[in-house]
Amino acid sequence: MDPKEAYSLKVISEVKLESQGLIHGETWIKDNAYFTTIFLNNRPILEGKVSLPRFLGEDLYYVRNDGSATLLVQSPYGEPRKLAELGKILKFEKHEKGLLILGEDLLDKQAPSAPFITEKRKYRFDGRGLLRTRTSLYLVKGNDVVKVLGGDFDVTDFSTNGKRVVVSTTQPNDDLGLNALYELDLETGETRRITKEDGMIVAVAMNSDGDVAYLGHDKGKSPWAVREVIFPERGERYLCGNTCGSTVLTDVFDGAKERLVFLKNQVITLGQMGGEVNLYRISDRKVDKLTEGKQVVRLFDYDGNSLVYSFMTPEKPSLLFRGEVYDPDPNVKGLMPVRVSSKIEGWGIITGDKPTILFIHGGPHMAYGYGYFIEFQFFASNGFNVIYANPTGSQGYGEEFAKGCVGDWGGRDMAELLEFVEDARRQFNLTKRMGVTGGSYGGFMTNWIITHSEIFSAAVSERGISNLVSMCGTSDIGFWFNAVESGVDDPWNPENMEKLMRMSPIYYVGKVSTSTMFIHGEEDYRCPIEQAEQFHVALRSRGVESKLVRYQGDGHEHARRGRPDNMMHRLTIKLQWFKDHLT
Structure with a gap:
């Protein structure tokens, strides 16, 4: 398998049930860009x-993203008509006063080169750059697009039943990105x-009666907190x-985002158990599991009668369940991992006695699991075994487990991973x-392990952390x-x-003998x-x-939805590094 083949996928990127039927989208890569076909x-x-x-x-509404974001409406017999043009459009809903849009202002073309002055600590954000504009709520009424809620904070989500409007915003503490939920008066702009x-x-949702639910937590700056559905x-x-x-x-570049569906007295959402993600229903003050299996559900919709969803398995990158299973990539089938017998949950894609x-x-509060x-699959097809696990700090095993690495990065988590490696060996x-590799906190752990162990012959650290002090x-x-x-x-x-320096890999750099490659996006904030x-x-x-590899135009998501040519180059150079040092 070469990198181009590895990324030659069509993935389910939209799922929506309408009175006209099922809408689904399939996204693929062409000419160094992402394209989508929408099906009805x-x-x-x-x-x-x-x-x-x-x-x-x-009428069919949709967003066209080409430099800016344009909301278009197309009647069954007419040509598409532009309703609004913004820098970004993230969501829109119908209200009795017009169409509500969550998005960002369209910046003047000269703005990126203009001086930028700030007094805030959070003045730029990964994937957004310098915060010259914030996410706001707009109302389209006739030919006018009016900002109904905005400021030096972000409106992160909203929901409406056509009358009542609720919004989540970062007004409580924008620097920390903490949220609260408010009711918004569209006439006055006032919030309660x-x-x-x-x-x-x-994620926020409202049913037709105006009842509100949200997905998240109310525990302040606690990145390890489990998420609940809260009414x-x-x-x-x-x-x-x-x-x-x-x-x-x-x-996989499907762009899946967290959401809730709230119809009458029931809420449909995702839930995670270890490495599995399935659909759950909350109704009559109880929780029922709607799907089963060693899979990861990604997108879903429910209209009160039918349930549709996209999901993946370790073997299949993207499947759509619509009463039967549809596979947009029938010729793609990955190798199935095997559970590793160890204290922590982990897996191996084993192709023989080959480099691993x-x-x-x-x-650190993410997880590996039964996804593609x-x-x-690329490394397994090119002569390597792949092993991966969820050490202390991973989410999906309860809040205490997720919190277990706090104040101890590189402690119990590293010990568990090294024990996992030995268990897989046996x-x-x-x-x-x-070899060892990881990104973000995984990049920190890669850097940390090579300062505290010599069992790996080569390392690739991606978008990683070496100095917790300077990163602050x-x-x-x-x-x-970093502080919490x-x-x-x-x-x-x-x-x-x-303390931060002693928790930083750079403090122990004198102990490193492992050949290491660093991969990073230039615009990783x-x-x-x-x-x-x-x-x-x-x-x-x-x-x-x-070796240091720098990717122009890419941020922290460079390996998941970065520039496609960079993603393919990344696999090429990473494979060569491990071939040179492990084979």
């Missing part, structure tokens, strides 16, 4: 850089707070599996060389995230700076590229083999 009852009706298709009455505690709200005005909350929603990672690569996930990984009789001042979230994850309040007092620069220069200065 299996008949193609749109193609290009399009998203968010839905019918409102007989609904939720009592600050937290993280990742704030009823004082009820429900857990689906070990956490609601999904934290199971994949590098340990993959470490990011987060393009990269895993179980599969592996005798060849070993350069990352979009580092000033608070390290168990400190003020990362700039001398005692805490010392989550784990800025200076993190890779520091470690690379330190290794080269000490005579250790090191």
